[in-house]
Amino acid sequence: MATDIEHIAPTTHAVEASAVMKLLPARPRLLALGEPTHGEDTLLEVRNELFRQLVEQEGYRTIAIESDCLAGLVVDAYVTGGGGTLDEAMEYGFSHGFGASAANRELVRWARQYNTGRPASDHLRFAGFDGGPLEITGAASPRQPLTELHDYLAPQVDPDMLPCTREALDHLLGADDRWREPAAMMDPSRSFGRSPEAAQLRLIADDLASLLDERTPHLIAAAGREAWDRARLHGRTATGLLRYHSWMADTSPGRMTRLLGVRDRMMAENLLALAARGPVLAFAHNSHLQREMSSMRMGGERLEWWSAGSIVSTHLGREYAFLATALGTIRHHGVGAPPPETVEGLLYALPEDRRLVDTRRLAAALGDALPSPRTSPYFGYFGLDPAHLAGTDGLVFVKDLRPS
Template sequence: MIKKLIAACIFLFWNVPSFAQSTADSSIGNNAFVSWAHKHAYPLQASDKATDDKDLYPIKQMIGDARVVALGEPAHGFHEPLAFRNRLFKFLVQHCGFTTIAIEGDLAQSRLAADYIAGGRGTAKDAAAALSIGEPAAENIELLNWMRQYNADSAHTIKLRFYGMDIQMIGFPGGTTPNHAALDHVLTYLQNVDEGAARRANVELAFYLTQMSVAKYPALSLKDQNVLTIILENILALLERQRMVFINRSSKDAYQWAHRNAIAALQRDRMMRVIPPDQPGKIPPNAWKAMNARDAAMADNINWILHNGANGGKVLVFAHNAHVKNAPTTGGVWDAFAQPPNSAGEYLRSILGNNFFIIGSSIAPETTTLQANSLDKALLQVNRPRYILDLRAAAPSPEVAHWLSLNRPMQANKVSFFMLPVSTAFDALLFLDKDDGK
């Protein structure tokens, strides 16, 4: 069960029919927020039918000089947030100095997409398929094709970059198929720059590569775990010690990918080492440690992308609300943890401060089962099909600011909820109609 909590945000699909009541006030505060939001909402065009970018300029004013903007999605795979993400990224590239997008996908597997938009071989569909489980999203294919066309234009001297920010997907519960893409990339690179080192690394890793599955990895003895960690650290140390030699034998870009994949392999190792044993039908209280390790790794990868991979520009991050929010994860199923897991957004806020701007999002619900105190229901009551709110503008309205400061439920993938203090978790809120004009 716990593996569902870790891999690919599968944990967010759990059905949580009841959860702790919000500390929110009565409907008086709710009504004040809805009234304020109706006046301060910036309406948006449907992403699939937009005729110009005029409605996006308020977002430019909101984000100001922030070098990293995080756009959250309330559910994976829904068209509306993906379509808006594409539209927003194009706007940020054309008007705000953004050069890079980082999505909640495996960093190692994103190399195919990075090469494709740089004019490499293959197809956008193949590159998008490597980023997700199941059929590649049409919106990802559209984004990659647009980025490739942009980079092919000689007038654009600064080229766009694409990255996954997540550590390697560990698979589904009970899975026994080894999964070690990050290490594969590193070993292939070593084969090209130092055959002897590659041969030694392959020998040392031979046994461990067969154990890198959801079922087998946590079953390694402590001795084997320690040996594996030492091997991974030694590979990273080799890359750093031989940096100039290896760059001369390959390229700076190839070296940077190999070096980061070596770090990603260690990040995954750290996460796997703290995954507790399964408890059938229960969530182990210490499972928060693995979630923290994953989100800390994502934040570290984003910070690296900003300073090393963004071509001197700014970065749009796209991931689930649960990862981008500047608040720990509490409520519902997550209350089983011994302590609330921290999100990547919290880590990034501590690293980047005001250079980090967070946009949370909500989709119009498909049912009427939302709690009266939920954020999603209040956003729906604003009675606008698509809009964005700058939450910082609520400061002069004490009643609204208080409403936003309280813990309240927010939907996660339509079937789950977490609790969060809205104005702490997000700088702005995006609301999208469920059909977005399609």
């Protein structure tokens, strides 16, 4: 194996946009950069530098991260010259606690500075592409996307075309706390997702989203493409959240698999919409961006679902590219040097701290006898699956993570 790595070492490169593009047949419409763990600023600093180079050298203008898509509108407004402060953008523009990251703060600060004095057509844009905080702590209320969609349509269409009034919508939604019930994730009986009100709201959301599409020519002519795109985002989010809440109330064996699948489908829809307006760098966990089926173990059961990356890749083909990230140590979480028989262990033997690896040449050098998968004592870190090497377009390897 040492001979194999000696053969591969000269084919690794600095983590630079120019080196990434040399691995690909053409500039992708959506370049996905994965991470194997959340909350590590070292990985976000690598992302920030790569995005700067993609902006300056390759014409990329949008970065999308695994954060609430509606909250992301706050950051996008700030970086494109809107009011408010950087502190407010970080507090209200991120989910999952990502607004506390110094590297995310630097990204937002730099993007606003870059846009200053430039025409709107050349602005950098920021987006979240997650459907919301859809994890163990519960799911968001559909109030914001439903009411925003209704309010967008109401002044531009005949009232008889709307499925309900704003007052009726508010009545059906009720208190947000019943949607955000944390216990519902583990106890379906605590979910409001299959109540008579929720069922009626799903029909209303579907009608509103359909009306939006039916009236596309008039709506874009009246209020512009930007407002229509935002309304479509609200429509996707409203229907997705209501579907997610419905499955939270389900008691069948397929409940968790469907919840995971609905979330990644929402991510995929948002990424496809972003890619339609120009080249995008997307950043999220490897498991959301990989081409292969994703999996996890929960309560002794193995759950499998198609990731957002696998869905987007199927739609975009060669216009989708995926760079996975692997790492050596996270000593502050008890993850020491990787075993030498793993991919991470082989790459850890190289002297450089950060390298871009040609995964196809690496896979060829390793041959049929793939290295062992790496196991981790830290639940928040997922080692690289060697079987996925052939499905990646490149591998970013970071040797050691320092505490954020």
